[in-house]
Amino acid sequence: MATETVSVSTRMYIDGKWVDALDGGTLKIENPANESIIAEVAYGGRADAERAIEAAARAFPAWRSVSAYERAKVLKKTADLMRDRADRIARTLTLEQGKPLGEARAEVMHAADTFEWFAEEGKRTYGRMIPPANMAKRHFAIKHPVGVVATITPWNFPAALPSRKIAPALAVGCTVVARPADQTPLTLLEMFECLIEAGAPAGVANLVMGQAVPIADAFFANPAVRKISFTGSTAVGKELIKRSADQVKRLSLELGGHAPLIVFPDADCEQVAQAAVIGKFRNNGQVCIAPSRFYVHDKIAGNFTEAVVEATKALKVGDGLEPGVQVGPMFEARALAKTSALVDDARSKGAKVLTGGGRSNRFAQGYWFEPTVIREVSSSMRIMTEEPFAPVMPLLDFGKIDEVIAAANNTPYGLAAYVFTNDISVAIRMAEGLEAGVIGINDPVPATPQCPFGGMKESGMGRELGVEGLEAYLETKYVSLGIR
Numbered sequence: 001m002a003t004e005t006v007s008v009s010t011r012m013y014i015d016g017k018w019v020d021a022l023d024g025g026t027l028k029i030e031n032p033a034n035e036s037i038i039a040e041v042a043y044g045g046r047a048d049a050e051r052a053i054e055a056a057a058r059a060f061p062a063w064r065s066v067s068a069y070e071r072a073k074v075l076k077k078t079a080d081l082m083r084d085r086a087d088r089i090a091r092t093l094t095l096e097q098g099k100p101l102g103e104a105r106a107e108v109m110h111a112a113d114t115f116e117w118f119a120e121e122g123k124r125t126y127g128r129m130i131p132p133a134n135m136a137k138r139h140f141a142i143k144h145p146v147g148v149v150a151t152i153t154p155w156n157f158p159a160a161l162p163s164r165k166i167a168p169a170l171a172v173g174c175t176v177v178a179r180p181a182d183q184t185p186l187t188l189l190e191m192f193e194c195l196i197e198a199g200a201p202a203g204v205a206n207l208v209m210g211q212a213v214p215i216a217d218a219f220f221a222n223p224a225v226r227k228i229s230f231t232g233s234t235a236v237g238k239e240l241i242k243r244s245a246d247q248v249k250r251l252s253l254e255l256g257g258h259a260p261l262i263v264f265p266d267a268d269c270e271q272v273a274q275a276a277v278i279g280k281f282r283n284n285g286q287v288c289i290a291p292s293r294f295y296v297h298d299k300i301a302g303n304f305t306e307a308v309v310e311a312t313k314a315l316k317v318g319d320g321l322e323p324g325v326q327v328g329p330m331f332e333a334r335a336l337a338k339t340s341a342l343v344d345d346a347r348s349k350g351a352k353v354l355t356g357g358g359r360s361n362r363f364a365q366g367y368w369f370e371p372t373v374i375r376e377v378s379s380s381m382r383i384m385t386e387e388p389f390a391p392v393m394p395l396l397d398f399g400k401i402d403e404v405i406a407a408a409n410n411t412p413y414g415l416a417a418y419v420f421t422n423d424i425s426v427a428i429r430m431a432e433g434l435e436a437g438v439i440g441i442n443d444p445v446p447a448t449p450q451c452p453f454g455g456m457k458e459s460g461m462g463r464e465l466g467v468e469g470l471e472a473y474l475e476t477k478y479v480s481l482g483i484r
């Protein structure tokens with residue numbers, strides 16, 4: 001087994017300096033493909049977060065006063081550096097997270113594009129003049145950066161998800177304390193190296209690593225933190241909503257999903273089957289917007305099933321650093337155990353496994369699950385109600401459009417939905433009827449920096465990306481001016 005390592009900084013970045021945890025703690029970072037240790041990073045807690053918050057609060061007045069054009073230069077340069085180093089950052093990402101190198105590189109480019117897009121959009125935080133009813137007054141609505149922003153992000157997209165928070169926050173003049181997930185800090189460390197080299201002043205962007213709850217305690221306790229932007233599970237999101245009450249802390253929440261993918265009989269069955277397999281097994285299904293319930297019209301269900309099973313069997317599974325690999329390991333032992341439990345539950349309630357169905361024994365070490373397709377799925381199965389976050393494709397049939405809209409919406413989640421049809425009336429009825437914040441019609445990969453991304457119902461509050469993603473870091477102030 002080859003042990004790979006990374007050469008990025010492994011310390012926290014606080015107030016313009018690379019620092020160790022105050023208590024000297026460290027955490028080992030593992031490669032999920034073979035369980036080898038690739039790095040050991042500084043790992044602290046509440047006291048480190050407090051230092052970072054203080055630095056961000058000190059830096060806020062000056063950063064806010066810099067022109068949007070000057071801030072944009074730093075963000076644009078960050079994007080350029082990330083692109084220049086895309087191969088290196090992608091390798092780090094694959095090593096700590098497991099996804100194939102091609103996917104990792106695409107994610108790094110998406111994160112760079114996000115920095116560039118917000119660099120430009122930050123120049124357009126327009127207010128407005130509002131016509132007065134009383135001509136002795138003038139009314140204005142102006143924009144104000146929210147203040148110090150704390151970000152908490154998960155392991156599944158360690159480049160893309162922080163970029164959707166850090167770039168817009170910095171663009172409008174906020175300062176940031178970022179906390180990556182325990183097991184994937186290295187990609188964010190790589191991104192911070194770019195930010196620093198691009199000229200982010202001391203205290204403007206800080207990175208802390210350490211236990212989630214004590215760090216969140218610091219974020220909630222300190223009134224200098226005006227906003228917490230969180231991406232993660234719905235369960236933790238709900239906890240944060242409760243905790244935000246004390247100081248009416250602003251929250252943006254990007255939470256879990258259970259996306260339906262719906263195939264109408266006029267769609268090109270072969271082509272959609274390929275798209276469905278790519279969409280499902282990207283990052284091993286560990287994607288918040290991954291399709292996780294596949295509703296196929298009964299006229300084409302047979303052909304579609306054959307095509308997806310064949311395409312799933314053809315996927316190349318292996319270490320993400322190997323050329324041509326399409327599916328890497330799952331992220332951790334816990335994810336593997338949960339996936340096995342979901343498939344076992346479905347099987348015990350009558351589901352038929354068409355391919356895969358269990359842990360892979362092709363590899364001596366690492367967290368491997370065979371890409372799986374199941375049929376004869378019913379609503380009593382856990383896989384239909386819990387967010388699976390797993391490489392499992394459950395197939396269901398439907399007959400009528402109203403029936404499939406009702407089935408698709410029958411979940412507390414409302415993050416993403418996918419529809420495949422060439423019938424414009426069906427496309428519009430689905431876009432209007434589905435309860436999801438992101439809808440891909442004949443598009444299995446809809447996320448892009450300039451368009452709003454986020455969930456309805458229990459999938460979140462607020463939106464990232466697009467103009468909405470910039471607005472999330474701004475307060476609106478109304479100014480009424482009496483004149484003579």
Ligand code: NAP
Pocket residue numbers: 152153154155156157161179180181182183211212213216231232233234236237239253254255256257287288289387389415454455459460
């Ligand atoms: P998670 O357990 O909620 O963790 C997410 C992040 O929050 C991690 O950094 C985690 O730290 C931290 N955390 C855990 N408990 C916390 C607490 N009590 N207070 C504050 N922070 C806490 O989620 P996960 O299972 O790792 O990530 C997958 C979830 O994220 C899925 O539900 C997925 O759908 C969702 N997600 C949503 C989007 C979106 O845009 N809507 C995108 C990607 C993922 P540790 O690293 O220490 O665990």
